[in-house]
Amino acid sequence: MRLSFILKQTFINLWTARLPALVAVFTIGISLSIVIGMGLLGYKAFTSFDLFQDKFEIEVFLYPNLNRDEITHIQNKLADIHQIKMINYISKEEAARIFKEEFGEDIHDILDENPLPPSFNIKLYKQMTHPDIVENVAKRISEFQGVEDVKYHKEILILIEKYIRLITLVGIGVILALIIAMNILIRNTIKLSVYARRKQIAILQQLGAGGLFIRLPYILEGILEGALGGAFAGFLLHLSFQVINFSVQYIFDVSLAFSPLIYTVSIITGALMGMFSSSRAAKSFMYLFARDDY
Amino acid sequence: MRLSFILKQTFINLWTARLPALVAVFTIGISLSIVIGMGLLGYKAFTSFDLFQDKFEIEVFLYPNLNRDEITHIQNKLADIHQIKMINYISKEEAARIFKEEFGEDIHDILDENPLPPSFNIKLYKQMTHPDIVENVAKRISEFQGVEDVKYHKEILILIEKYIRLITLVGIGVILALIIAMNILIRNTIKLSVYARRKQIAILQQLGAGGLFIRLPYILEGILEGALGGAFAGFLLHLSFQVINFSVQYIFDVSLAFSPLIYTVSIITGALMGMFSSSRAAKSFMYLFARDDY
Amino acid sequence: MITCSKLTVNFGNGEGIRNITTQFYEGDFTLLLGPTGCGKSTLMRVMYMDILPSKGYISIRNWDSRKISKRQILKLRQGIGIIFQDFRLIENLNVFENVALPLIMTGHSRKAIHERVSVILDEVGLLETWRQKAGSLSGGEKQRVAIARAIVKKPFLILADEPTGNLDPEAANTVFELLKKINALGTSVIMATHNYTLIEDTDYRRIYMENGSLVDL
Amino acid sequence: MITCSKLTVNFGNGEGIRNITTQFYEGDFTLLLGPTGCGKSTLMRVMYMDILPSKGYISIRNWDSRKISKRQILKLRQGIGIIFQDFRLIENLNVFENVALPLIMTGHSRKAIHERVSVILDEVGLLETWRQKAGSLSGGEKQRVAIARAIVKKPFLILADEPTGNLDPEAANTVFELLKKINALGTSVIMATHNYTLIEDTDYRRIYMENGSLVDL
Ligand SMILES: Nc1ncnc2c1ncn2[C@@H]1O[C@H](COP(=O)(O)OP(=O)(O)OP(=O)(O)O)[C@@H](O)[C@H]1O
Ligand SMILES: Nc1ncnc2c1ncn2[C@@H]1O[C@H](COP(=O)(O)OP(=O)(O)OP(=O)(O)O)[C@@H](O)[C@H]1O
Ligand SMILES: [Mg+2]
Numbered sequence A, B: 001m002r003l004s005f006i007l008k009q010t011f012i013n014l015w016t017a018r019l020p021a022l023v024a025v026f027t028i029g030i031s032l033s034i035v036i037g038m039g040l041l042g043y044k045a046f047t048s049f050d051l052f053q054d055k056f057e058i059e060v061f062l063y064p065n066l067n068r069d070e071i072t073h074i075q076n077k078l079a080d081i082h083q084i085k086m087i088n089y090i091s092k093e094e095a096a097r098i099f100k101e102e103f104g105e106d107i108h109d110i111l112d113e114n115p116l117p118p119s120f121n122i123k124l125y126k127q128m129t130h131p132d133i134v135e136n137v138a139k140r141i142s143e144f145q146g147v148e149d150v151k152y153h154k155e156i157l158i159l160i161e162k163y164i165r166l167i168t169l170v171g172i173g174v175i176l177a178l179i180i181a182m183n184i185l186i187r188n189t190i191k192l193s194v195y196a197r198r199k200q201i202a203i204l205q206q207l208g209a210g211g212l213f214i215r216l217p218y219i220l221e222g223i224l225e226g227a228l229g230g231a232f233a234g235f236l237l238h239l240s241f242q243v244i245n246f247s248v249q250y251i252f253d254v255s256l257a258f259s260p261l262i263y264t265v266s267i268i269t270g271a272l273m274g275m276f277s278s279s280r281a282a283k284s285f286m287y288l289f290a291r292d293d294y
Numbered sequence C, D: 001m002i003t004c005s006k007l008t009v010n011f012g013n014g015e016g017i018r019n020i021t022t023q024f025y026e027g028d029f030t031l032l033l034g035p036t037g038c039g040k041s042t043l044m045r046v047m048y049m050d051i052l053p054s055k056g057y058i059s060i061r062n063w064d065s066r067k068i069s070k071r072q073i074l075k076l077r078q079g080i081g082i083i084f085q086d087f088r089l090i091e092n093l094n095v096f097e098n099v100a101l102p103l104i105m106t107g108h109s110r111k112a113i114h115e116r117v118s119v120i121l122d123e124v125g126l127l128e129t130w131r132q133k134a135g136s137l138s139g140g141e142k143q144r145v146a147i148a149r150a151i152v153k154k155p156f157l158i159l160a161d162e163p164t165g166n167l168d169p170e171a172a173n174t175v176f177e178l179l180k181k182i183n184a185l186g187t188s189v190i191m192a193t194h195n196y197t198l199i200e201d202t203d204y205r206r207i208y209m210e211n212g213s214l215v216d217l
């Protein structure tokens, strides 16, 4: 009888105290969607630095008078360096085209012969773009025979490094702060919703009811509210993803993929938070002795 | 007597229902600090695009055979274009230095004479970096006498434009969503805190008490809680600014300036939100007729 | 002054009051008698319009349940002194404030309130406990605060729902004498009670209810 | 069975109970009498350890207020049937559930609960209203639910705080007879009451209180 009564009481409580129940669901839903949403957004922003890292390249200038074999030899040696993702050979002619772009003059108009050196344009794996690693690689390459000079934008590299560190730091800070904040909000809301029913708890204690008998209905209620709140959070995120995709498609043709896993995660998180919050809240109003001050 | 009683009752309520009062203060504090904090962070991120916009330049290549006066004449005409912020003359020698940097060869080693053209390096005001405006300016300059060619990175410009639009859009969306969400959370919390005292309101109505007599203590309580919550939000933001500055100083030597205005804004916003929320909440529990269902 | 005509309140579970037609006259002291659950409190709730009748109507002075506005309901209640069966004190206010409430609400001056409340508290024997929070009073003390709050505003009608249930015979007598005195000064009183010993020597009009209806004895 | 020794409860405002030394014997029916505010309810609250004494001690069977643990307090309360002066029903549960609560709590079977609760509800005359939510009952109905809830678990001690304040004489009598019958079966009863008519024909032990102390008449 005990369990069925507790179940029944849970639903009676949910119905007679539907305002606090609804508020709890909303709070959990909104809080979870903010935390998860900001987390995903932060992650997206973080990974979009790939774009900049992808643009980073090292230029390896060769002596102008090397023959085919020597160039192939250097290319093979470059291919052996495991940090390197892509090697692009820029011939003298290609260099002339670039010169025209940079200086607005055709080198062939000025001179009979093309004095520009051939070069390799190298891209590294994006995990390998830390300034120290790049410096190391550049140094190694510069010692190859036939390589005249190795150039890359060191300052930009350091700047991007710094930005990544900044975004990681601030991002993690913000997410952590949000997690703490939302946790406080959820716990407080549930505490208030139990507070509104503290006299019931007091009566049960005066009848000699023990711990779990009083708390279980609240715990179950918390789980239900949390799960519903989690589902609501999933729905809100789903919706925002679609709104974002819809509005962003006019700017970029990327789109965020909504994973159904998000529903699972937020429902489980919500249920757990609801459970712990209401268990604690119920406990905090279980005064064994009478209080006249409320 | 009425007013002094209402004042007294406000404080009695705050004291006897200190749990809901504290919860309201916390909720308002946390919510406001999140909204304001994210707003400031978003704004900071938005303006940090200046860095990229600042890097944007137009290169104006001149014919190699212009004399001093002709060059000065062009420079004066450039200075007349109001979109232009900075004009930098790059002489043939300067160009040679750049060539050496770009191609790893000293042009003087290859040739007796320096064939590189002089140029102007132009920066626009950052409000003027929209692709259309830039194209317009470039076209105007290219029609100047003595100008051989005008070059700029059109694709990068368009990309940055897109990113700015993206960040603006997503940023405003997130901030709006946060404002709505936090507003809901604050209103719900205050509603719950009044809900816990709904019987008191019912009793007053049964004694024939009218609207404002019942609501005023709650309104005042809301204002107080809101102002306290706002101050708490200001404190949280102040603290986070310092934490961020402290941790970021190892990466960048910029620092966020905390304006005391933030306190003013958050206290006033908090007080207003507290006022409206509790006024509405109190009203929603003013049932003229008895209810047995709660 | 009060006219009930085919007054019916239906709670949806077969309970309530049924088809009550009667009149209460200005200045009368009326005793409402009947077994528990017969509908006395419900009839009183209709009188201060806490419930509106499902059928029939009630009119009190110029207020008619069929066309009364919200504002007028509050006005009506300000004119009626209600002693609720379950007291309904504001627990976090003290005795003085609870009793003063109806006067504060209608904007009396501080001085007038102090004088009036002191007199009333003295009459119900609570002058010394004026500072105590209502929530911590004994049952009988609460009941006396409820009585004091009802009569403090000099209402035209007092609805006393079981006003002596938690009082010892002596205190009950004091309260009854008080109500009699107020009635003698012109206030109408309707009192529901189970305390037959208390009322046995009075010749006030008695109305008997049973099962939601009036009965003639 | 119950020993009070120099029992004192101090509320900090001069009220409370003072220096009570007495004994209540197993199986006795004791009447606790005295004017409102004399400390009857407070004494009962000490008996179910809702307040612990400021000075002195109380011991009930093997439980002693000086060294009782939290778990034992709950155990003690499960053995005492308390009729609270203000009922303390769970308003959103129905009559049946309110009465069944003490049995559900201690893990009785569904069948046992149904049988027992039906019998008790019949005895207090509420069998037909078993489905109604406690919050919407009349004063007298609430009081009878509170009585039913106190006796349903066959406690070793019943604390009845003004159990007939909201009952008509007939219902009051039924309840009193019920308590008598239960007492005759061995349960100790301590009853605070102002209803002298009800008890005038009994020769139960009477304890008089005044101003927080026992008085000899
Ligand atoms: N809101 C409600 N919903 C359902 N039934 C109700 C409601 N309020 C009252 N009742 C029922 O209506 C009947 C009359 O109730 P009422 O409170 O008027 O009785 P009463 O005469 O005041 O009794 P008592 O002397 O016990 O106070 C009771 O049976 C009660 O259960
Ligand atoms: N928590 C408290 N704080 C302060 N005073 C209190 C508190 N509880 C009770 N009192 C006071 O202690 C005295 C005894 O109260 P108690 O409730 O025991 O009286 P009682 O004998 O039950 O009276 P009644 O017959 O009216 O129910 C009263 O004067 C009351 O105001
Ligand atoms: Mg009644």
Ligand SMILES: [Mg+2]
Binding pocket: C138, C139, C140, D040, D041, D042, D085, D161
């Ligand atoms: Mg008492």
